[in-house]
Amino acid sequence: MLSQLLYIGLLLILLHVTTPVLYYVIILSKAKGQWPISPVDAGGLPSVSVIIPTYNEGGIIVDKLNNVIDQDYPISKIQIVISDSSTDDTPVKVKEWLRSHSSVNLVYLSSPRSGKGRALNEALKVANGDVIVTTDADSMWLRDSLPNAVRWLSSGEVGLVSCIKVPKGGGSVEDAYRSLYNVLRIGESKVYSTVVFHGELLAIKGSLLRSMGGFPVDIGADDSYTGVRVASMGYRAIVPDDVVCVEYIPSAGYGKWRVRRAQHLVQSFLKSVRLPKPRRYRPIYYTEAYIHLVNPWLLPIGTLLLAASGSLLAYALIALGVVLLVWVPFRAWVIQQFLLMYAMVRNLWNKELIWEKVNKGM
Secondary structure (H helix, E strand, O other), rough: OHHHHHHHHHHHHHHHHHHHHHHHHHHHHHHHHOOOOOOOOOOOOOOOOOOOOOOOOOOOOHHHHHHHHHOOOOOHHHEEEEOOOOOOOOHHHHHHHHHOOOOOEEEEEEOOOOOOHHHHHHHHOOOOOOEEEEEEOOEEEEOHHHHHHHHHHOOEEEEEOOOOOEEEEEEEHHHHHHHHHHHHHHEEEEEOOOOOOOOEEEEHHHHHHOOOOOOOOOOOOHHHHHHHHHHHHHOOEEOOOEEEEEEEOOOHHHHHHHHHHEEEHHHHHHHHHOOOOOOOOHHHHHHHHHHHHHHHHHHHHHHHHHHOOHHHHHHHHHHHHHHOOOHHHHHHHHHHHHHHHHHHHHOOOOOOOOOOOOOOOO
């Protein structure tokens, strides 16, 4: 009996390790390859509606607005829509900014706080751009982020574009996690489409988004679910390596922020798993769904079985795992597994559709 526990434990740990490693190696080779599609320089630039959902962003909203209009894109082609539920001085800051930028096409909407998805859909009602871009107030773009995203969308194959993220803060664990994460997003995009998309910049063809009825309101991952839905409709939903955003990591409340992020990602997978997938998308989607929803549980179950076997080999392997925690990439991986498991459990009673604001110290 004890030997069976040892073998089953070893098998589960082996599956937990080898499946994502093999997948990463395959996707890494794709990430190093050429894009099968190219961004197109169309004759005329499309109009763009940039939607910024806000809640108590008085300290950063001016920087965000300046960041949007500083893009290498004609300001005459940009409409900014702010969907605001603030109780601080965000409305005052927006109106003050607009007085000194009267040439900017800005629409300000105010409504009670009822979740990000609903705020985006309210803004979508007045957004008139050919391209709809959503962006978090507490993130920043490089000067070419918007024009590069729009160029990729000019391809008939591409329906949605998001960004890779450069973290500011969070330390070595966040850096290691994000480095791995960006490679996966780019590699999957080169194969067909990826599965995770980002609120820092999400650009989608306006006609496509409107035909879908807007953003989901019953989950927190409006960005990722919308991207998977677009890919499931037969369009590419991609994260190119030349669309880059800066993600500010909270110094206080970092753990809660990561849990919420994991909760929303889990929600996206559980909702989107029912969507029909194009043949090219199935290996990517279902492998990632397995890695996020099933694979994390193999680690603690396998470890407990090893410990219960009473084998010296089992104890040695557990000790080796503890020692390996000093290696930052391994530690980042283990932390993410426990975050995903906790997120799945926490979603049973709180989906965090409306959450306590975390100061990211921009």
